[in-house]
Amino acid sequence: MRSARFAAAAAIPAALLGCQTYTALPLDAEAHRAAWLGRSPSDEGVAAFARRLAAETGGGEAFDVADGLTLREAEAVALFFNPDLRLARLRADAALAGAGHAGRWEDPELRIDAERIIESVPEPWTLGASLGVTLPISGRLAVETSRAEASRRAELHRVAAEEWAVRSALRAAWLEWSAQRLRTELARGLLGRLDAAVEVTDRLGEAGELSRMESRLFRVERAARGDELRAAGARERELEHELRALMGLAPGAPVALVPAPVAAVGTTASADTATALGRRNPTLAVLAAEYDVAEQTLRREVREQYPDLTLGPGLATEEGDDRVGLGLSLPLPIWNRNRRAIAEARAERELARAAFETGAERLLARLAAAEIRLGAARARREAFEMEIVPMVEEQDADARRVAGLGGVGTLLTLENLTRLHGTKAALIDARLAEALAAATVAELVGPPPAETAPGRASP
Numbered sequence: 001m002r003s004a005r006f007a008a009a010a011a012i013p014a015a016l017l018g019c020q021t022y023t024a025l026p027l028d029a030e031a032h033r034a035a036w037l038g039r040s041p042s043d044e045g046v047a048a049f050a051r052r053l054a055a056e057t058g059g060g061e062a063f064d065v066a067d068g069l070t071l072r073e074a075e076a077v078a079l080f081f082n083p084d085l086r087l088a089r090l091r092a093d094a095a096l097a098g099a100g101h102a103g104r105w106e107d108p109e110l111r112i113d114a115e116r117i118i119e120s121v122p123e124p125w126t127l128g129a130s131l132g133v134t135l136p137i138s139g140r141l142a143v144e145t146s147r148a149e150a151s152r153r154a155e156l157h158r159v160a161a162e163e164w165a166v167r168s169a170l171r172a173a174w175l176e177w178s179a180q181r182l183r184t185e186l187a188r189g190l191l192g193r194l195d196a197a198v199e200v201t202d203r204l205g206e207a208g209e210l211s212r213m214e215s216r217l218f219r220v221e222r223a224a225r226g227d228e229l230r231a232a233g234a235r236e237r238e239l240e241h242e243l244r245a246l247m248g249l250a251p252g253a254p255v256a257l258v259p260a261p262v263a264a265v266g267t268t269a270s271a272d273t274a275t276a277l278g279r280r281n282p283t284l285a286v287l288a289a290e291y292d293v294a295e296q297t298l299r300r301e302v303r304e305q306y307p308d309l310t311l312g313p314g315l316a317t318e319e320g321d322d323r324v325g326l327g328l329s330l331p332l333p334i335w336n337r338n339r340r341a342i343a344e345a346r347a348e349r350e351l352a353r354a355a356f357e358t359g360a361e362r363l364l365a366r367l368a369a370a371e372i373r374l375g376a377a378r379a380r381r382e383a384f385e386m387e388i389v390p391m392v393e394e395q396d397a398d399a400r401r402v403a404g405l406g407g408v409g410t411l412l413t414l415e416n417l418t419r420l421h422g423t424k425a426a427l428i429d430a431r432l433a434e435a436l437a438a439a440t441v442a443e444l445v446g447p448p449p450a451e452t453a454p455g456r457a458s459p
Contacts, residue, residue, distance in 0.1 A: 037250045041065045041077045049459055050076035057448070068258040071174045074247055078170050079163055080459050081248025088162040089459075092155040102148030103141040108133045111312070123317075130314025130327060138306035147296035154289035161282035168443035170246050172436055177239040178259035179432040183425060184236050187229040190421045194222040197413070217414055262431045264378065264438035273445050277367055280446030284363065287356040294352035298345040304338040307331040367444045374437035381430040384423070392423040 040046075042065050050063035053076055063073055079085060109132040117124045198218045205215035241251055249255070278284065312327030399416040 068256040070258045071260045078247045095155045099148040099152040103145035128316035130312045132312040135309045140303045143300045143303045150292045150296045157285045157289045164282045180236045184232040264434045291352040294349040301341040301345040370440045377434035384427040396420045
């Protein structure tokens with residue numbers, strides 16, 4: 001009896017000593033706000049992360065924000081601080097936390113049985129203790145490990161897709177902001193010319209060489225264009241705020257942003273892009289990884305049909321005599337055989353297959369539409385650069401030369417001035433449309449080959 005009691009008493013504390021403990025971690029909103037306001041692209045952590053990225057992707061410009069933050073440098077900052085990426089990585093960490101513990105044996109089960117004999121006997125207690133240990137002879141744990149590894153890869157691909165989405169959004173927003181800066185500068189230049197024209201027309205009006213109505217036209221146009229400049233400046237500041245938010249920086253973060261050229265880059269032929277999309281698109285990589293998870297899930301459910309053997313060695317005492325026993329337990333797969341789980345897993349695998357195939361169809365259709373849009377935008381930009389803008393500039397130059405000789409009317413001068421401004425603004429829009437279309441093609445195709453593998457350097 002003492003042997004059985006000792007075995008039971010020793011097993012319980014030994015098991016409890018290996019258990020983890022709970023520690024509370026309350027929120028601290030003020031500390032987080034202070035940390036957010038103190039973020040800066042010049043932090044050493046950001047610079048170290050940018051260097052690791054450059055080493056993994058094969059070079060790139062040196063990370064130095066002292067002279068302003070370029071688009072390439074801003075991508076590293078966004079990958080480091082972007083709030084959506086932080087959540088995506090934490091979701092992945094939560095999913096990956098269990099992957100390292102997959103395939104472990106089930107905990108042993110301690111069972112204690114006690115009986116008391118009612119009749120008066122020298123040893124009235126019958127006590128037994130057994131320890132049930134499940135032997136995974138079905139191979140289920142190995143399959144569970146494979147499924148956990150597939151889930152781990154899927155989560156890494158999902159984070160990589162989120163990173164590419166953030167980088168693509170940042171590039172598009174940077175182009176929008178850069179184009180808006182050009183619009184603001186253009187509006188400021190027009191306002192300068194109108195200021196000069198107002199001075200001239202005021203003098204001519206005072207001298208009686210110009211009617212009051214004609215001189216007022218320039219003042220009206222000057223007031224309207226002044227409002228346009230204010231609106232352009234406000235939109236520029238709004239877009240810059242959006243850029244800082246994409247990078248995870250506070251609105252007042254001490255950093256100057258460097259505009260990017262508003263031009264299309266990185267476009268290739270249609271056949272090349274369609275092939276590259278199949279190899280590099282991060283959304284397709286996620287769908288393929290999810291199909292692998294569904295495949296491994298079905299494999300696991302099929303394996304669940306086969307039973308595991310449970311051994312139950314134990315000690316017992318009866319009427320003062322100690323005994324040693326061994327129990328065996330083996331479920332028989334006769335009626336249930338995990339049929340429901342297998343049927344559901346098989347259907348989920350077909351759903352994952354369809355998700356991949358229809359996802360590829362949609363992406364290829366979007367790519368074809370984006371390339372059509374890119375071709376049209378390129379043709380429009382070329383027409384402005386090669387035909388429309390040169391003609392309008394020539395017309396403006398002729399009008400200014402003749403105006404100096406006193407041979408051009410007030411209305412014609414104002415019309416030439418506003419037409420030149422409108423044409424140059426349309427050229428900025430045409431360049432931006434082409435650049436955004438090219439950026440959409442690049443986003444659909446996916447990151448360069450050096451950056452397609454999941455699990456790259458991350459904060």
